[in-house]
Amino acid sequence: MTTRRTLRSHLLRLLLPPVAVLLVLGTVGAYYLALDPANEAYDQALIDVAIALGERIRGDDGKLAFDLPGAAEQVLRTDRYDTIYYLVRNPDGSRLAGDSGLPPPPHGAEPEDGVIAYDGLYHEQALRLVALLVPCGGRICTVQVAETTKKRRALASDIALAGVVPSAVITLLLLGLVWFGVKRGLTPLEDLSREIRARSARDLQPIDPARAPEEALPLVAALNQLFGRVGEASANQQRFLANAAHQLRTPLAGLQAHTELALSHDPPAEQRAQLEQLRTATIRTARLANQLLALARAEPGGARADAVATVNLRSVVEDAADEWVHRAMAKEIDLGFELADAPVAGDALLLREALGNLIHNALEYSPPGARVTVRTGVRNQHPFLEVEDDGPGIPPAERERVLERFYRMAGTAGTGSGLGLSIVREIAVAHRAEIEIGAGEAGRGCRLGLTFPHG
Amino acid sequence: MIGRVRVLIVEDDAALASGIARILEGEGHAVDVMAKGEQAVLGARQERFDLIILDVGLPGIDGFEVLRRLRAAGDRTPVLVLTARDALDDRVHGLDLGADDYMAKPFAMPELAARVRALVRRSQAQTGPKIVHGPLVLDTLARRATLNGAPLDLAAREWAVLEVLLARVEKIVSKEAIIQAVASWGEELTPNAIEVYVSRLRAKLDGAGIKIRTVRGFGYMLEEYREVGAEGAPAGS
Numbered sequence: 001m002t003t004r005r006t007l008r009s010h011l012l013r014l015l016l017p018p019v020a021v022l023l024v025l026g027t028v029g030a031y032y033l034a035l036d037p038a039n040e041a042y043d044q045a046l047i048d049v050a051i052a053l054g055e056r057i058r059g060d061d062g063k064l065a066f067d068l069p070g071a072a073e074q075v076l077r078t079d080r081y082d083t084i085y086y087l088v089r090n091p092d093g094s095r096l097a098g099d100s101g102l103p104p105p106p107h108g109a110e111p112e113d114g115v116i117a118y119d120g121l122y123h124e125q126a127l128r129l130v131a132l133l134v135p136c137g138g139r140i141c142t143v144q145v146a147e148t149t150k151k152r153r154a155l156a157s158d159i160a161l162a163g164v165v166p167s168a169v170i171t172l173l174l175l176g177l178v179w180f181g182v183k184r185g186l187t188p189l190e191d192l193s194r195e196i197r198a199r200s201a202r203d204l205q206p207i208d209p210a211r212a213p214e215e216a217l218p219l220v221a222a223l224n225q226l227f228g229r230v231g232e233a234s235a236n237q238q239r240f241l242a243n244a245a246h247q248l249r250t251p252l253a254g255l256q257a258h259t260e261l262a263l264s265h266d267p268p269a270e271q272r273a274q275l276e277q278l279r280t281a282t283i284r285t286a287r288l289a290n291q292l293l294a295l296a297r298a299e300p301g302g303a304r305a306d307a308v309a310t311v312n313l314r315s316v317v318e319d320a321a322d323e324w325v326h327r328a329m330a331k332e333i334d335l336g337f338e339l340a341d342a343p344v345a346g347d348a349l350l351l352r353e354a355l356g357n358l359i360h361n362a363l364e365y366s367p368p369g370a371r372v373t374v375r376t377g378v379r380n381q382h383p384f385l386e387v388e389d390d391g392p393g394i395p396p397a398e399r400e401r402v403l404e405r406f407y408r409m410a411g412t413a414g415t416g417s418g419l420g421l422s423i424v425r426e427i428a429v430a431h432r433a434e435i436e437i438g439a440g441e442a443g444r445g446c447r448l449g450l451t452f453p454h455g
Numbered sequence: 456m457i458g459r460v461r462v463l464i465v466e467d468d469a470a471l472a473s474g475i476a477r478i479l480e481g482e483g484h485a486v487d488v489m490a491k492g493e494q495a496v497l498g499a500r501q502e503r504f505d506l507i508i509l510d511v512g513l514p515g516i517d518g519f520e521v522l523r524r525l526r527a528a529g530d531r532t533p534v535l536v537l538t539a540r541d542a543l544d545d546r547v548h549g550l551d552l553g554a555d556d557y558m559a560k561p562f563a564m565p566e567l568a569a570r571v572r573a574l575v576r577r578s579q580a581q582t583g584p585k586i587v588h589g590p591l592v593l594d595t596l597a598r599r600a601t602l603n604g605a606p607l608d609l610a611a612r613e614w615a616v617l618e619v620l621l622a623r624v625e626k627i628v629s630k631e632a633i634i635q636a637v638a639s640w641g642e643e644l645t646p647n648a649i650e651v652y653v654s655r656l657r658a659k660l661d662g663a664g665i666k667i668r669t670v671r672g673f674g675y676m677l678e679e680y681r682e683v684g685a686e687g688a689p690a691g692s
Contacts (some may be wrong), residue, residue: 157621246512249539250468253561257474260564264481286561318673322627325670336671373672 008182015178019171027164034159038152043117043130049076050115050132050145053086057096059137065089066097081151085122091139102144105131120146128152188213192220204231224261237296245293252286291419294353298426313342313385316351321374324359332368335359340377342384344452346431351385354427357420358387359446365446366391379451386436386449393446399437424450460575461546464488465495465521466537467513471560475508478564479571492516496524504532506574511538511549519552526553533574537562558573569679573624586621589680590663593621609659612637616652618678620667629674 025419044381058065068076077084087098103120110116116131192212206224209217259279266276317339328335344351355374360374372389394402403425404418415434428435433450440447462479466472467490476486487504492513499507499679507525508530511518522534536549539560549557555577556570576587584596590603593614600607600614609617615637620628630646637652653675657667666678 229636246539249520249560250471250510253537253539254468254470254474256561257471257478257564261474261481262475264478264564282561283563318629321670325627325673325676326625329668334671337673339672 007186008179011178011182012175015175019175023164023167026167027160031156031160032164033154034156038155038159039117039128041155042128042147042152046117046128046130046145047132048148049084049086050130050143052356053145054087054132054134054141054143057088057134057136057141057143064096064136064141068097079147081154082148083125084129085144085146087144087146089142089144089261091136091141093142096141097179098144102129102146103127104142104144105129120147144204169259171370185213189216192216196223196245204228204234235252242294248289249286252282252289256282256286288419291357291423294350294357295419295423295426298353298423299352300429306344308347310343311346311348311351313351313355313383314339316348316355317374317376317385320352320355320359324356328363328372328377331363331366333363333366334369334371335363336371336373338373338375338377342376342378342452344431344433346452349431354424354450355385355387357424358385361420361448362387362389362391362446365389370445375449381454383452384449385452386447388439388440388445388447390445392435392442393439402437403435422450424448459483459485461485461487461503463495463498463507464505465507465513465518466490466510468510475567476566478568482568482571484571490514492518492521495521499525499530499532505578506571507532507534508571509534509536509554511536511540522549522552522554525578533578535570535574555677569625572679573626576624578623586618588621588624588677589665591665592658592681593618602660607659610652610655612652613656613659616649617656620675624677625679627674627676629671631674633674634662635643 053068056066056068058067059380076086085099085102087100087102088096090096093104102122105116105118109118109134111131114133118129118131120127120129126149127146128149129144132143132145134141134143189213192207195207204227206227207220209220209224212220247404257281259275259282260311263272263279317337321337325335359372359374366389368373370389370391372387375384375386375388403421425435428450431450431452433452436447436449436451438447438449439445459673462484464472464475464479464486466475466488469490472488472490476488479486487498489498490513492515495507495509496516509518509521513521516524518536519539522536525532525534533555534553535556535558536554537558537560538549555574558567584592584594586595591607592601594600595618598614600609616633619633619636630649633649634644634646637649653667653669658665665680668676668678670676
């Protein structure tokens with residue numbers, strides 16, 4: 001597998017950065033938004049203090065005085081978190097009482113209900129201040145109360161955090177949903193791929209669009225179109241091959257008939273030899289035509305998917321036994337059978353062809369008097385078909401090569417085209433069967449077998 | 456010994472048709488050749504043939520249609536179908552339509568001749584009470600057997616096994632098929648028992664040149680009778 005990105009990780013990579021940025025922005029925004037209500041709540045407390053302080057201003061005969069007992073001031077300045085400051089100014093702005101140097105309200109700030117609330121710096125600390133305008137002796141005095149912002153910031157943080165945690169959880173849940181949702185959403189596509197993967201190369205049936213998700217319909221349609229075109233092309237090829245084989249077989253039959261007729265009239269020895277040659281060549285040509293046709297049929301796109309059915313290998317052998325026993329008798333070879341039921345899903349015509357090639361091969365390379373045995377059955381739950389002879393055998397080094405097309409072992413006397421076993425291999429591939437070449441019983445001869453998939 | 460029979464060959468390839476005709480004439484049969492299906496249907500209606508050799512790939516109506524029309528008209532003449540198409544499909548189709556045997560092109564002439572003899576013998580056996588196989592004659596009505604004219608003593612089971620084999624000369628008959636044909640209803644017969652009957656039959660027939668071949672792991676085959684010293688020559692001619 002290449003390190004191709006999955007749709008899922010692709011989607012996550014696309015979603016994760018903006019979601020993270022949004023989360024951070026949201027948190028910061030929530031903090032600043034939370035500062036306002038926090039300020040409002042605590043400002044009211046400062047205003048209350050300012051009002052109380054304002055009532056302490058005495059304005060007799062033009063002389064203003066501020067009277068705050070020490071104990072009261074103590075109470076005023078006591079706060080669990082923040083430091084409290086106050087400043088009472090004369091109408092002219094000079095200090096009447098309290099902490100001098102508190103920043104005045106910004107220029108142009110309009111009082112609201114006689115109060116100006118603002119932020120400022122004092123001894124390098126951030127402060128929240130309120131300035132209350134109080135009537136004093138016919139004029140206006142200013143009472144400023146300030147406190148540091150520790151508890152305000154804490155409250156804003158709390159509010160922001162209270163918002164952040166659920167958003168973060170929701171975000172994580174959302175990403176998880178995307179992850180599994182994509183996987184789930186792609187399940188029909190995966191089913192589709194699995195179905196296509198599981199197909200044999202010969203199965204060109206269209207995919208049922210009803211079983212594909214809406215989004216995959218164009219893909220399914222394109223695949224079906226391709227299946228159709230491939231199927232049509234291979235059907236044309238099959239028709240051509242069937243016609244070609246048909247057209248070849250009849251004149252070959254005529255040729256063989258007349259050759260054998262001439263042979264039956266006791267020709268002189270020299271002519272007899274020539275006629276025998278002619279007859280052998282005719283039979284080989286006919287066999288070659290049959291094999292080429294079989295090879296084409298067994299190949300992917302052989303378009304015989306319709307011919308697949310449950311086939312008992314035993315019946316395939318029993319049906320063909322007659323023909324092969326006669327050929328074995330003609331060569332004085334003892335052809336025997338050890339047959340048990342062996343059901344496989346396959347194409348009876350092709351399986352018969354494979355069997356024919358295996359037996360032909362064994363008869364071809366075995367001397368007179370040899371024993372050839374055909375076996376079918378089920379071994380370790382796998383149906384099998386094998387042909388064993390006690391002829392010269394195939395050396396281990398040659399075993400792979402004999403399956404190649406037109407390969408003929410050096411020093412062999414047979415008249416084969418070298419196609420037989422490659423046809424067996426093609427048919428094995430089409431049936432997902434394993435082909436095995438080994439020595440026969442007691443290490444003599446050759447055993448060629450097909451082991452079919454379980455079930 | 457089958458006598459001279461009339462054979463109709465329906466084959467559009469002139470070379471093949473004349474080859475088959477000359478082989479069968481060499482066996483002493485009377486042969487007619489036709490190249491078209493319609494012609495064959497008419498011909499078979501007008502004259503009686505003992506056997507029809509029918510090619511599937513005819514111009515006009517094909518061999519299967521000819522066969523269908525013959526059988527539909529009640530004609531039971533034995534038909535040997537020849538085909539150049541894919542063996543299995545045509546065979547099944549042909550046999551379904553009522554063909555008696557089937558051969559894929561190209562074929563060896565001796566095999567064709569043997570099939571013709573077997574078909575004719577079979578159809579004659581169905582009509583006559585006597586089964587003849589070289590020097591062996593089974594009179595199925597009188598239930599008497601003779602070998603070279605002398606009475607041959609056969610036990611009932613031996614007779615039954617021999618009859619099964621005689622019905623399918625040159626064909627392998629599985630032991631199961633023999634058991635099915637021989638055993639009476641509800642009776643259990645083992646393959647070993649069949650072996651015993653066959654070895655007794657061999658003891659009685661071998662000397663006269665009648666051979667029952669064992670096909671290892673499968674069954675038996677009664678070989679075609681060949682006169683001593685005439686190896687390869689067709690029997691019964």
